[in-house]
Amino acid sequence: MxxxxxxxxxxxxxxxxxxxxxxxxxxxxxxxxxxxxxxxxxxxxxxxxxxxxxxxxxxxxxxxxxxxxxxxxxxxxxxxxxxxxxxxxxxxxxxxxxxxxxxxxxxxxxxxxxxxxxxxxxxDDLMIFPETLNFGQVAHGTSKTVKTQVSLTTDPNWTIQSATSGSTYIKPEFKLLRRENNEVVYEISATVADNLPAGKWFSEINFSSAGSNLSKFRLPVNIEVTPSASVDTTGLKSKEEKNKDEAKITSTSNKVNLVSLAASPSQVSFGELKVGGTMEQKILVQSEKPFKITQIEKVDGVEVTGDLNQSKTIHIVTLKFTAEKSGEVASKVNIKTDAGKDQSIQIPIKAVIKD
The missing domain is CATH 2.60.40.10 (Immunoglobulins)
Incomplete structure (x- = not known):
């Protein structure tokens, strides 16, 4: 048994x-x-x-x-x-x-x-804005290109050498925008093929580079391909109606372009610090068109530095926080610019200071 x-x-x-x-x-x-x-x-x-x-x-x-x-x-x-x-x-x-x-x-x-x-x-010396190549919704049968910018602030000789896509449907490209002092800025673009099947897709692009100690980095890619829209052939619009539609599209597009000032990260947490401790955080402030930072309002315990009165699409602002006394800190850094309608942007900052 x-x-x-x-x-x-x-x-x-x-x-x-x-x-x-x-x-x-x-x-x-x-x-x-x-x-x-x-x-x-x-x-x-x-x-x-x-x-x-x-x-x-x-x-x-x-x-x-x-x-x-x-x-x-x-x-x-x-x-x-x-x-x-x-x-x-x-x-x-x-x-x-x-x-x-x-x-x-x-x-x-x-x-x-x-x-x-x-x-x-x-x-903290690597900046990517936006951080993801997000195509949003793309109709099947159409192609679309999205862009982002990558900055390294510690090596003027840093160079991107190659870009490899995780999908044959995504074609990546890169070009050098500028080298200033220790900062190097590249524009990264990705184009989705018009024959990508419908559905939600996640991929990434891997980059190899030379110089500094940054030999490689990656960018996530998000796409939602929707089925092709059917064409309504029940009637044809008059030329006047088409012109009205085009005017609406142009007007909507112009309104969207006005809201272009953004920061990454949009808020900063310095975590826990002991009294007397310091910590730095770099922030990317970006707009679609070149702009100047005209003023950075002072905040107790925070030293803020940036390139004032220089016109460019991306500004790097450095926040240096000094823990002065114990307790919780919650404040905002206000950055004023000449970037059209939305001329200023506020960065919430938080920290916990312990004895």
Whole structure:
């Protein structure tokens, strides 16, 4: 009887071993974001596909560091179904290298554990604005190009050498905009092909570069391709009606262009500091057209420096915070410009000072 019982146990164990388990469900278990701007949010989607013949249930998703949050879009994954574990890394709360473990625990049909890794190097000398190449909605059958700017403020010889797209549907390009003092600025553009199938797509572009200690970085790409709109042939508009429509489009476009002043990051948290401690944070202030910073209003405990009265599309403003006395700090830095309608921008700042 004992031998028979052991034989059954052995068969069951071998049966479980032969089946795919949670470790096999993940298409990848590690994501290296590489060099990223300090203050940015890095997001990655870990894909899960249940390739077994049993329903698996996630009991919990946790992280090893408060700088990262993680969640699953569903707890129950039936055979053949897919799920996603989303990890969001907040680089505002750390500088330099950080590695975080995402703990994914399963409870059924048997207890199981999968550890996922996310890591990044948070740098305050790297600026990307906007931080994502976001195409928004694109109608199938049409092409679209989006742009961003990348700045490095610590090496005048830094040079981007190549750009590699994670998708054949995305064509990346880059060009040098300027070298001033220690700052180097590149414009990055990406064009989506008109034959990309309908759906939501996430990809990235990887760059290799020379100079400094920044040999590579990446840019996330988000696209939602909608089905082609059908053409209404029930009637033709008159020339006068078409002219009115064009005038409406032009008017709307002009209104949008007026609201162009933005900052990245839009708010600054210096975290916890001891009395007498200092910390710096760089901010990108950008507009579609060249503009000047005319005035930066003083804030107690914050030294703010920038290129006043220089006309350019991107300004780098440095905030140096000094912890003067214990307590919570909540204030705003007001930056005034000559950038058309929206002439000023406010940057909320927070800090906790301890003895």
């Amino acid at each position: 004992l031998r028979y019982t052991l034989s059954i146990a052995t068969v069951l164990a071998l049966s479980y071993a032969a089946q795919a388990g949670p470790e096999d469900f993940f298409s990848e278990k590690e994501k290296d974001f590489g060099n990223v701007p300090h203050g940015s949010q890095q997001v990655h989607y870990f894909q899960i596909k249940n390739t077994s013949n049993e329903t698996w249930v996630i009991s919990s998703v946790g992280v090893s560091c408060g700088c990262t949050s993680a969640s699953a879009n569903t707890s129950t994954i039936k055979p053949g179904q897919t799920a996603v574990v989303t990890a969001v890394m907040n680089t505002r709360v750390f500088s330099g290298y950080r590695q975080v473990t995402v703990h994914v625990n399963f409870i059924s049909p048997q207890p199981a554990y999968v550890g996922l890794l996310v890591k990044a190097v948070s740098r």
